[in-house]
């Protein structure tokens with residue numbers, strides 16, 4: 001038995017799924033506080049059921065809100081950058097200093113660490129009233145010496161300052177993203193820890209002792225204990241829940257665009273063959289790009305309850321929420337009311353809906369119908385633009401090899417799936433936008449909670465071997481291992497090692513080896529000819545356990 | 556955003572190489588990918604990542620005659636490299652980008668019009684394909700190609716030898732000390748395009764100063780006079796001081812200066828083999844210059860305070876050849892009369908083209924028919940000897956861009972009369988450059 005809870009801007013939804021059947025569903029208005037919302041949903045379920053749950057997963061906007069509301073800790077950054085882009089041009093949301101030593105593209109270090117200069121510069125940085133410092137060097141996934149040495153000096157000279165090193169947060173390439181990830185992780189760490197300790201205690205006190213997870217941006221589960229280490233992975237948890245809900249509520253192998261229409265938001269995405277498209281670009285926090293694999297989705301700040309307002313004399317949908325308890329009374333003009341005016345659905349009084357547009361109609365000397373039509377077409381335009389945006393996000397993913405480009409020529413799907421609380425009422429609005437069919441799945445209004453309940457663990461193993469350095473690095477946790485026999489270490493050996501590490505991780509998550517589903521998404525051997533005929537190699541392998549639906553009984 | 560972004564095609568063809576230990580192997584752009592990823596250039600709005608598409612036969616068979624068959628010459632890696640050039644050109648012409656850089660493998664500037672195999676790491680000429688595409692698809696008439704690779708762009712020179720609307724300027728290491736051994740000032744263009752082909756050979760040791768002098772004092776004034784609608788740059792980063800194949804001494808900041816001065820609309824990558832230490836930083840320098848990003852902090856790792864010496868005599872020689880090239884260009888009409896004094900309506904020349912990679916020798920006899928009202932027609936008889944003992948004889952009849960109807964008829968006539976059963980040729984080809992039309996006939 002699995003429980004999924006989704007806390008959105010308007011509603012907190014909960015669902016219990018037992019043997020692939022929904023047995024209970026709860027929809028509660030979201031209170032501003034995530035803990036309260038989660039607990040109110042849990043308390044609404046029969047307690048004999050929740051205590052028997054095997055797994056509880058929450059999708060939440062906690063991290064997004066933490067940064068939007070500036071509740072994070074004040075921190076700074078010490079950067080070791082070397083040649084490249086001008087540091088001042090990077091979008092850095094925190095105060096920073098630059099230290100002269102650096103590592104190059106091969107991982108070789110240049111310049112030296114001077115403790116005196118570092119002490120002086122850190123003192124300057126501390127004038128910003130910061131509690132922690134992120135030490136980030138370029139190419140620190142290749143060579144972390146500079147970060148370690150710098151951190152050591154800071155630790156000795158300034159005890160009490162919290163420290164984080166870039167390579168421990170993101171071992172892959174992308175310096176600006178490594179800086180952002182290290183800074184944001186450090187800034188969020190304390191808050192996240194406090195928050196989830198509190199939540200866990202409250203949940204345990206209700207007799208629930210099953211594993212607790214949060215939903216990640218790639219639609220996978222992250223055990224609560226790991227969230228302290230990698231809090232950023234859980235931003236965009238909400239849209240990921242919609243996407244997973246869409247996968248769960250449709251037949252296996254479906255390709256379609258999907259729109260999750262909530263009260264005050266819309267999440268839009270694309271799914272090819274039951275897999276939501278992934279993008280590694282585009283996720284930003286405080287305007288800094290993050291190293292996250294996330295579903296390529298667009299979130300709009302408008303939904304079914306968005307009020308129709310005038311902007312420069314044109315009716316549009318406002319991002320402001322309205323707090324009308326009885327939306328179908330149509331005391332204010334909303335998107336849902338506009339759809340009612342145009343008879344795109346038949347819920348609530350038509351007369352009331354028309355009357356709600358009376359003021360606007362008088363102001364613009366147009367009919368109520370015309371205003372409603374303009375509001376609806378504004379909504380349609382926003383959705384169409386978003387679909388294009390996702391498509392180009394996906395196409396912007398770099399492709400370095402021939403077969404990857406073949407992949408990109410796949411057709412963009414024409415069918416549309418409509419989910420969310422507003423899905424039933426507003427699906428007709430979306431019909432003119434697509435050439436294929438428009439489907440509203442049963443239980444689509446609870447898609448997010450269903451997605452959270454049925455998600456499975458995702459993880460990746462990115463291995464980089466350098467036979468010249470006789471070393472293998474696993475980028476995810478910066479794990480280093482020596483290569484015993486570099487001469488015979490080739491692609492097959494590297495592959496075997498990566499799969500070994502992958503199965504070990506799977507075992508740690510308690511994944512049944514039969515359902516490990518590790519997929520090699522990248523595997524390349526680069527020969528480097530340096531010393532006569534003795535060929536050295538760089539080998540890169542990436543294994544991914546993709547998101548998917550966790551069924552109790554295989555279908 | 557008021558400023559258009561710089562288009563960037565990055566296609567390293569990580570599943571293609573000329574052999575595991577060849578300089579032209581996958582590894583060459585691996586470090587470039589790593590540096591560009593590390594610098595985060597794919598995340599900034601100044602740069603737009605453009606994906607290549609799969610190029611159809613017409614893209615390639617326009618400027619080329621591929622023998623014996625296209626698919627023996629190119630793989631899907633080439634098709635994507637060429638498709639990358641196409642998508643970049645499209646983006647530029649549709650005003651989606653302000654300029655663009657195609658970092659693609661394999662390179663192309665040593666591939667001639669008739670191409671039988673791989674020479675100088677090239678099978679087909681990416682730059683020539685780009686020019687041909689811009690001209691036939693977007694009707695751009697006057698195009699300048701500046702080739703800054705350390706090797707003479709002999710293939711590009713060959714393809715546009717008779718085209719007065721393509722100004723080809725190549726700076727490279729002097730052919731007496733460098734592959735392919737050509738590229739002297741005397742190679743000045745065909746009778747109809749005399750002065751539209753300019754070679755500026757540089758002695759070993761030339762670096763940033765020499766290059767800057769050549770660009771400012773020769774290339775820019777010629778460009779000013781020629782007034783191209785578009786400037787393209789065949790950029791080879793093998794002029795770098797650390798390049799294992801070249802002996803010039805350009806630095807990363809030197810590449811910034813070259814790119815800034817030439818200010819090309821589109822750049823196509825050619826060579827560059829200092830794969831690990833320099834190439835990634837040079838590509839970053841060029842891309843940043845195009846995109847208008849601050850380049851002050853871009854330099855070769857470990858060379859913060861190192862000054863790269865340029866021998867005085869190399870600089871002097873560069874200044875001398877630069878001056879000669881400019882004056883030859885300015886007096887091209889005087890020289891023209893001298894060069895073609897004894898020729899009548901028909902000019903001919905013989906070429907011997909060696910394919911170092913594939914061991915092919917191609918002997919070409921070229922006859923060019925002048926015309927008073929257009930750019931004339933060209934007849935090429937080629938006899939190509941393969942290392943395997945195989946010989947291919949080909950006749951090609953070409954009608955130029957903007958040909959008159961009389962010349963088109965003549966070119967067609969040459970083709971038709973060569974089709975006889977008794978013909979000594981294995982292949983007879985008719986090519987109408989203007990209409991991008993090719994008829995290839997195999998005589999069995």
Ligand SMILES: [Zn+2]
Pocket residue numbers: 704705706791793825826827
């Ligand atoms: Zn070259």
Ligand SMILES: [Zn+2]
Pocket residue numbers: 926927928929930931958959960961962
């Ligand atoms: Zn003519």
